[in-house]
Amino acid sequence: QGRFTLLRDTRTDGSFLVHHFLSFYLRAGCKVCFVALLQSFNHYSIVAQKLGVSLAAAKERGQLIFLEGLKSCLDLLFGEEEQPGQPSPLQFLRGSCSDLRALFDFVRAALAPADGDSWKGPVLLLDDLSVLLSLGAAPVAVLDFIHYCRVSVCCQLKGNIVVLVHSNEDSEDEENELVVNSLCHHSDLILWAEGLATGFCKDVYGQIKIIRRLSLRQAAEQDVVQTYQYKIQDRNVTFFARGLSAAVL
Amino acid sequence: SFQRRAGPRPPALPGTRPSVRHGQVLLSSGLPSLDCVLGGGVAVGTLLLIEEDKYGLYSNLLFKYFLAEGIVCGHDLFVASAKEHPDNILKELPAPLLDDTCGKELGDEAAAKSEDFQDSMKIAWRYQNLPKMETSPTMYTKFGHYYDVSKKMPPELCQSVKWHSFYLHEELSFEPKMKAWNMNSGYARLLQSIQRIISQEGFDGSDPQKKQRNVLRIGIQSLGSVLWGDDVCCSDTPEDPHSLTKFLYVLRGLLRKSLSACIITVPAHLIQNKAIMERVTNLSDMVVGLESFIGSERETNPLYKDYHGLVHVHQIPRLNSLMCDVSDTKDLAFRLKRKQFTIERLHLPPDLSDTVSRASKQDLAGSAKLLSSGCGAMAIGKKHLDF
Numbered sequence: 145q146g147r148f149t150l151l152r153d154t155r156t157d158g159s160f161l162v163h164h165f166l167s168f169y170l171r172a173g174c175k176v177c178f179v180a181l182l183q184s185f186n187h188y189s190i191v192a193q194k195l196g197v198s199l200a201a202a203k204e205r206g207q208l209i210f211l212e213g214l215k216s217c218l219d220l221l222f223g224e225e226e227q228p229g230q231p232s233p234l235q236f237l238r239g240s241c242s243d244l245r246a247l248f249d250f251v252r253a254a255l256a257p258a259d260g261d262s263w264k265g266p267v268l269l270l271d272d273l274s275v276l277l278s279l280g281a282a283p284v285a286v287l288d289f290i291h292y293c294r295v296s297v298c299c300q301l302k303g304n305i306v307v308l309v310h311s312n313e314d315s316e317d318e319e320n321e322l323v324v325n326s327l328c329h330h331s332d333l334i335l336w337a338e339g340l341a342t343g344f345c346k347d348v349y350g351q352i353k354i355i356r357r358l359s360l361r362q363a364a365e366q367d368v369v370q371t372y373q374y375k376i377q378d379r380n381v382t383f384f385a386r387g388l389s390a391a392v393l
Numbered sequence: 394s395f396q397r398r399a400g401p402r403p404p405a406l407p408g409t410r411p412s413v414r415h416g417q418v419l420l421s422s423g424l425p426s427l428d429c430v431l432g433g434g435v436a437v438g439t440l441l442l443i444e445e446d447k448y449g450l451y452s453n454l455l456f457k458y459f460l461a462e463g464i465v466c467g468h469d470l471f472v473a474s475a476k477e478h479p480d481n482i483l484k485e486l487p488a489p490l491l492d493d494t495c496g497k498e499l500g501d502e503a504a505a506k507s508e509d510f511q512d513s514m515k516i517a518w519r520y521q522n523l524p525k526m527e528t529s530p531t532m533y534t535k536f537g538h539y540y541d542v543s544k545k546m547p548p549e550l551c552q553s554v555k556w557h558s559f560y561l562h563e564e565l566s567f568e569p570k571m572k573a574w575n576m577n578s579g580y581a582r583l584l585q586s587i588q589r590i591i592s593q594e595g596f597d598g599s600d601p602q603k604k605q606r607n608v609l610r611i612g613i614q615s616l617g618s619v620l621w622g623d624d625v626c627c628s629d630t631p632e633d634p635h636s637l638t639k640f641l642y643v644l645r646g647l648l649r650k651s652l653s654a655c656i657i658t659v660p661a662h663l664i665q666n667k668a669i670m671e672r673v674t675n676l677s678d679m680v681v682g683l684e685s686f687i688g689s690e691r692e693t694n695p696l697y698k699d700y701h702g703l704v705h706v707h708q709i710p711r712l713n714s715l716m717c718d719v720s721d722t723k724d725l726a727f728r729l730k731r732k733q734f735t736i737e738r739l740h741l742p743p744d745l746s747d748t749v750s751r752a753s754k755q756d757l758a759g760s761a762k763l764l765s766s767g768c769g770a771m772a773i774g775k776k777h778l779d780f
Contacts, residue, residue: 157711160715190416191713194715214649217643218588218643218647221574222585278675278676279638280575312671316666316671317668317671377715377716378715
């Protein structure tokens with residue numbers, strides 16, 4: 145409870161982890177607020193169906209609150225003037241305010257415990273923090289937003305947060321590297337999906353490093369790092385020890 | 394929009410086919426060999442970004458192929474440019490090789506080829522099962538056509554489809570009626586124009602009366618260049634580094650909710666700030682970079698004598714699924730023959746003489762390092778292992 149998990153990918157696409165966590169938390173009966181900035185609702189819905197969860201049904205019964213970033217952005221830019229009581233979560237796109245306060249208010253309202261809610265633990269899932277930087281948010285604003293979310297969701301509501309970021313070792317995107325490094329220092333668990341150092345392989349899509357940051361909570365502990373390799377299939381992902389893929393054995 | 398149709402299948406749109414992997418409707422990019430590389434074609438609702446080669450010659454060709462394919466399939470077109478007037482772009486499209494001409498010219502070739510395919514390989518039998526890339530028109534298909542670059546498309550064929558144009562310098566003279574968007578005004582106008590066409594012509598399904606649905610192909614030429622009023626290509630610290638990425642994000646939203654597909658060419662080699670190019674890649678669905686050999690030392694290198702340039706696939710989308718359609722070949726090159734432009738697997742000629750191999754080993758190592766940087770959706774190697 146109250147954990148911050150960072151999903152990080154380098155030279156590959158780590159979105160399979162997002163799909164996993166989404167279906168995992170929904171199946172566990174948690175209330176999930178999913179801020180999906182890069183893909184449409186149908187995309188997640190179809191993949192979740194393959195993993196055995198129906199997003200539409202979860203949305204109906206109030207278990208899932210889905211913010212579709214693309215749709216929200218279009219409503220903001222092409223829609224009529226919004227009502228003053230309901231600011232768009234992506235307000236910062238207009239440039240009038242430079243912080244992500246509206247997005248935070250949305251998240252807080254979504255995960256606030258309502259009467260008659262029998263869900264276990266709130267969860268905030270964010271697909272692709274790096275997009276916020278592309279849309280003009282300053283790195284400090286993004287870090288502030290995450291900080292507010294952590295205080296509200298992890299500490300006050302005892303929920304979990306899962307965030308996906310992209311990073312690259314020789315990336316020239318300094319703002320992105322700043323955000324990623326800062327988040328790494330404050331995460332409880334880091335799942336780092338990397339492409340293989342030796343190049344493309346059909347049977348091994350990449351390797352994943354699981355870093356349990358025990359040093360965050362207790363001063364004398366060391367971080368535990370485990371490395372596995374993985375292969376993505378249509379309905380699941382198989383993990384195996386390094387060098388022991390099915391193609392080799 | 395990405396919706397799996399479970400009920401009775403509606404009539405298929407012209408010039409499209411469903412994808413086997415993710416049930417999404419695919420369009421041809423106009424170049425069947427590029428369709429192979431992209432995993433079958435360009436999916437409806439997605440964006441294909443072409444990183445221009447140094448002089449923009451070959452990327453312009455891909456741009457025209459995309460539009461020409463739209464005309465032959467009867468799709469609607471939206472052409473935007475700040476460089477040439479869209480009317481002129483449409484006059485310069487390559488002519489399609491249709492049934493009767495194709496049959497006669499290539500009938501002999503096709504007959505010879507089919508004999509080849511029947512014969513099993515006797516010596517190189519291990520290579521029998523390697524996938525073959527379609528590089529020549531062996532048969533006429535309804536999805537993906539072949540074009541003759543040396544001839545122009547007949548004007549009556551161009552007039553047969555409905556097309557919309559956006560020429561920046563004409564648009565700027567009109568009255569601005571935009572709200573305060575925090576974006577480069579040229580981009581903002583283009584987005585408004587696209588959104589207006591999509592909603593007026595019913596590409597977003599907003600008009601249930603319209604039975605005859607069609608696809609809109611959007612082509613944007615040289616986005617990010619100076620002519621659009623953006624200085625990303627001139628300076629390391631542009632005035633508004635977020636305009637281009639915001640534009641792509643809003644465009645992505647518009648594409649996802651409508652029956653359209655878009656091709657954009659970007660002069661990536663001119664963009665100084667590489668961080669912006671990384672963000673642009675992350676915001677696009679498919680990214681293909683062209684690197685031509687013109688003016689480089691590879692032009693005279695005997696290793697590359699058959700080709701005119703390399704093709705780098707930087708990104709392939711994962712649509713509606715955990716996996717993506719990535720082809721096995723990462724080493725791709727293109728060549729422009731007199732009538733045809735093709736993308737092929739890069740074959741290095743055999744090392745026949747001592748001197749060639751000595752000088753070329755270094756070059757091979759260098760070029761292999763570039764080649765091994767495969768598409769971003771799968772793993773990219775960072776070291777070249779010399780076997």
